[in-house]
Amino acid sequence: MLTSKSFIKVLSVPLLIGSAVLISMNTYKEPEIKIEHFPKESEKQNINSDIQFGVYNELSPLMNFVLFNKMANDITEKTSLLTHLHLKKSYSEFNMLLEDGQIDVAYLYLDQYSFQNNMKEYSIVFSPSFLTPPRSLIVVKDDSIQEISNLSNQVFGFTEPSSVNSQGIEEYLEAIGESKETFFGNYYYSFYVDESISALQSNIVKGISIDSLNLSIINNFNNKRVAPLLGNLQVVREFESGPQPVILISNNLNIDIKEKIYDYFRNFPVDKKQEVIAETIQVSSFDEINNDRLK
Numbered sequence: 068m069l070t071s072k073s074f075i076k077v078l079s080v081p082l083l084i085g086s087a088v089l090i091s092m093n094t095y096k097e098p099e100i101k102i103e104h105f106p107k108e109s110e111k112q113n114i115n116s117d118i119q120f121g122v123y124n125e126l127s128p129l130m131n132f133v134l135f136n137k138m139a140n141d142i143t144e145k146t147s148l149l150t151h152l153h154l155k156k157s158y159s160e161f162n163m164l165l166e167d168g169q170i171d172v173a174y175l176y177l178d179q180y181s182f183q184n185n186m187k188e189y190s191i192v193f194s195p196s197f198l199t200p201p202r203s204l205i206v207v208k209d210d211s212i213q214e215i216s217n218l219s220n221q222v223f224g225f226t227e228p229s230s231v232n233s234q235g236i237e238e239y240l241e242a243i244g245e246s247k248e249t250f251f252g253n254y255y256y257s258f259y260v261d262e263s264i265s266a267l268q269s270n271i272v273k274g275i276s277i278d279s280l281n282l283s284i285i286n287n288f289n290n291k292r293v294a295p296l297l298g299n300l301q302v303v304r305e306f307e308s309g310p311q312p313v314i315l316i317s318n319n320l321n322i323d324i325k326e327k328i329y330d331y332f333r334n335f336p337v338d339k340k341q342e343v344i345a346e347t348i349q350v351s352s353f354d355e356i357n358n359d360r361l362k
Contacts, residue, residue, distance in 0.1 A: 222253045225254060
């Protein structure tokens with residue numbers, strides 16, 4: 068029985084892929100996952116350097132392995148740069164990799180901390196193009212919940228504490244004179260959109276805050292039956308702001324490597340393999356952007 072808003076719990080629930088763990092932000096630390104790519108013999112003679120490719124987008128490392136491992140392999144094939152995939156579970160842990168200069172190229176949901184503290188060492192060079200702009204959403208499963216007010220005194224699921232999604236909900240509650248402590252009966256941080264959805268499907272929470280891009284990605288997986296069938300999920304509130312994925316490139320890379328990375332994303336997708344990757348991560352292309360645009 069849930070009796071306290073400050074009560075810290077660890078809950079295991081079935082996951083779309085793997086097992087879900089809902090956690091408070093101070094009870095769990097997951098080791099970095101680094102996926103090594105071992106080139107075929109025919110590829111080895113063409114490899115001329117290594118690059119470290121990091122991904123953080125509020126999906127679980129396992130889901131991101133499924134989503135981005137093919138892209139990492141494709142970068143190796145197209146650029147002759149042996150690409151190692153790094154996956155982390157939170158903004159703070161991913162930011163540590165950036166601050167230590169351990170990442171050469173990153174696909175990242177940009178937060179204010181990342182932008183303010185890493186722009187001397189990294190440049191924002193591309194942003195994915197989507198059919199519709201990413202939005203922050205409040206999603207429920209119960210038909211009786213038609214608006215945010217119906218979630219009062221209910222259990223609610225956030226992903227990452229520093230995420231645009233979580234901050235948007237907190238700003239909304241503040242505007243109506245509430246906070247997450249006073250409005251919800253209890254709340255949890257899952258860190259991952261896929262685990263938040265799993266908690267909602269399992270009736271552990273009554274509502275969740277996620278983004279439209281990751282919901283589209285998971286729906287796409289569901290339609291291909293890579294993941295278990297989703298239940299009927301309903302969006303009860305859509306916010307204009309949403310996470311903005313970007314491609315960061317280290318300023319310390321030599322010019323030849325930078326040009327290869329630029330060419331890869333500038334021309335993406337160029338073949339059937341890349342079209343499949345694009346559909347998997349729900350992007351149509353990558354657009355070059357000016358750093359000043361996000362300041």
